[in-house]
Amino acid sequence: MYYDWTYLFVVIGAIIAMAASSKVKTTYHKYAKVGSRIGITAAEAAERILHSEGIYDISINHIAGELTDNYNPRTNEISLSDAVYNSTSIAAIGVAAHECGHAIQYAKGYAPIKWRNAVLPLANIGSRLSWPLIIAGLIFSFTEQSFLVSLGIFLFSFAVLFQLITLPVEFNASNRALKILVSGGILYEEERDGAANVLKAAAMTYVAAAANAIIQLLRLIYLFGGRSRD
Numbered sequence: 001m002y003y004d005w006t007y008l009f010v011v012i013g014a015i016i017a018m019a020a021s022s023k024v025k026t027t028y029h030k031y032a033k034v035g036s037r038i039g040i041t042a043a044e045a046a047e048r049i050l051h052s053e054g055i056y057d058i059s060i061n062h063i064a065g066e067l068t069d070n071y072n073p074r075t076n077e078i079s080l081s082d083a084v085y086n087s088t089s090i091a092a093i094g095v096a097a098h099e100c101g102h103a104i105q106y107a108k109g110y111a112p113i114k115w116r117n118a119v120l121p122l123a124n125i126g127s128r129l130s131w132p133l134i135i136a137g138l139i140f141s142f143t144e145q146s147f148l149v150s151l152g153i154f155l156f157s158f159a160v161l162f163q164l165i166t167l168p169v170e171f172n173a174s175n176r177a178l179k180i181l182v183s184g185g186i187l188y189e190e191e192r193d194g195a196a197n198v199l200k201a202a203a204m205t206y207v208a209a210a211a212n213a214i215i216q217l218l219r220l221i222y223l224f225g226g227r228s229r230d
Contacts (some may be wrong), residue, residue, distance in 0.1 A: 001212035006219045013212040020201075020208035026031045027201035028067065031194045032083065036187055040094035042084045045186050049100040049177070052184050055107050062086075069095050071102040078103060084154070090187065094195030097181050098202070102172030110172065116165045123162035130156035134224055153220050163210040170206045174199040 006131040040048070046060050063069075071078050080100045105113045130152040137148030156162040178196055181187040187195060 004223075006222060009215045009219055013208075013215045016211055017205075017208045020204045024067070024198075024201040024205055027198050028091050028095075032087065032089045033087050033196055033197050034090045036090050036093055036192075038186060038188075040093075040109060040186070041086050041088055042092035043080055043086065045093045045181075046078055046080070046096040046100050046210075048184060048186060049097055049180050050103060052180060052228060053104050053107065055103060060105055066071065067095070067203045068203075069099050071099045073103075073106050090191050090194040091198045093187060094177065094198045095202075097186075097195070098199055098210040099178035100171050100180075101176040104176055105169065105173060112165055114174070116162060116169055119158060119162045122158035126155035130159070130220075134220070138224070146154060149224050153217070153224065156195050156217055159209075160213040163206070163213040166206055167210055170203055174203060182226070 025121070043060050043062075050056070050058055058071075058076045058078055061077055061079045062085040063081055065081050066083050068081045069079060069084055077097070080092075080096055080099070084095050087093075102113070104110075131225045133152030133155065137146065137150075137152065174196075177199065178192060181195060182189055183193050
């Protein structure tokens with residue numbers, strides 16, 4: 001029976017992803033129990049951050065779920081989850097500030113977020129079609145086989161590129177958030193570390209996603225990349 005040793009990397013990637021997810025939830029719940037001294041809600045903090053940067057055209061909405069917070073540049077909306085919107089905790093304020101960081105990136109014309117948006121359509125195509133193309137290339141015995149396999153791997157590389165570009169975007173959003181939280185008087189200096197820990201843990205989920213994408217790409221190249229030369 002054939003043994004594919006490359007599955008080991010898939011398992012390692014899954015373990016990394018689970019560890020990152022567990023870390024962010026554990027860290028968030030720890031600091032969700034610590035209220036900020038100023039006592040404003042995360043939604044109020046988000047509004048203050050945006051106004052301090054001269055941004056007045058973004059609405060702040062309440063959505064269901066846990067850690068489903070996001071910024072939608074198409075609708076100019078920051079959506080804060082159940083656990084964040086009305087919370088006065090350091091964790092909630094940190095999460096809300098991070099989403100404001102993304103809004104500020106768009107307002108300031110931050111280059112990497114433009115690059116990420118440019119790659120996104122190809123990344124979506126690559127994620128959906130890479131495996132079907134590779135499988136089709138392996139099934140069909142005529143001359144298009146190597147082309148389909150190579151095309152599938154090539155398209156998947158855009159999904160990897162998207163994950164890599166996402167890293168500076170997420171780290172920059174968190175750095176902007178932390179600076180404004182303290183300079184704007186929303187968190188005291190000694191509270192900053194708690195918010196920073198939450199945002200660092202959240203950032204590790206993106207690092208894990210990028211690592212997984214790279215692992216998958218290398219595995220595809222190892223398993224199928226040489227077939228075009230056969």
